[in-house]
Amino acid sequence: MARIFHIDEARRRIAARKGFDPWRRRFGISFDENTSIRRLDSLVIKYLVRGNEESAAALYDLIMGMKGLGCAPRFHYLDSECKMGVTDISLFVLDMVRFETMFRLGWLEDYYFLEVALVDLVLNFQTHSSAARNNRPILSEAHPLYAKYSAEFQSDRHSFIRKLIPEAIKTFCDMEDESGT
Numbered sequence: 001m002a003r004i005f006h007i008d009e010a011r012r013r014i015a016a017r018k019g020f021d022p023w024r025r026r027f028g029i030s031f032d033e034n035t036s037i038r039r040l041d042s043l044v045i046k047y048l049v050r051g052n053e054e055s056a057a058a059l060y061d062l063i064m065g066m067k068g069l070g071c072a073p074r075f076h077y078l079d080s081e082c083k084m085g086v087t088d089i090s091l092f093v094l095d096m097v098r099f100e101t102m103f104r105l106g107w108l109e110d111y112y113f114l115e116v117a118l119v120d121l122v123l124n125f126q127t128h129s130s131a132a133r134n135n136r137p138i139l140s141e142a143h144p145l146y147a148k149y150s151a152e153f154q155s156d157r158h159s160f161i162r163k164l165i166p167e168a169i170k171t172f173c174d175m176e177d178e179s180g181t
Helices: 002-027 042-049 053-066 072-077 080-104 118-123 125-134 146-151 154-163 165-177
Strands: none
Touching: 002 042, 002 053, 002 118, 042 053, 042 165, 053 072, 053 080, 053 118, 080 118, 080 125, 080 146, 118 125, 125 146, 146 154, 154 165
16 A cells, blocks of 8 residues: 555656646746645746736646646647646636635635645646535635625625635735835
8 A cells, every 4th residue: 555655646746846847947936746826936826816828828837747748838739628627727726826816915714725735736626626616715804895795695705706806916916016026
């Protein structure tokens, strides 16, 4: 049994290295198999949170590298099923980056999935995305709209939080620009 554990850990480490190699070059920062969204530098969060072509390419590099599919420029050569899988994972990770942004602003309570290693979010996407659908982030009581949020039906609270994302991105990026990063 110990041998199986070591093989799985080695695969995980290799997947992380392959996924993070383009990020090391892009950001000049070291990452490892334990790097979670919570542990990402604000510079990386700011780069990813916008959801533009550059951030999509960075996420594709990460995901495709970890899954052994090559790098982002090869995305368009993947078969439809692989493209859909990479896209689904990238949207999930982008959501987590945006929730981390909101957490750093003090808008959300702590959220378990932000502590999960990125390699695990990618390689075990189905499990984590399913669990995340059942465990949504919670607005912080310190947020000025908390009373309005808490008056919402439980089933509508997630969309309430999602409507705050554009403002969170702007606030976070403006705040980071002011701090010189």
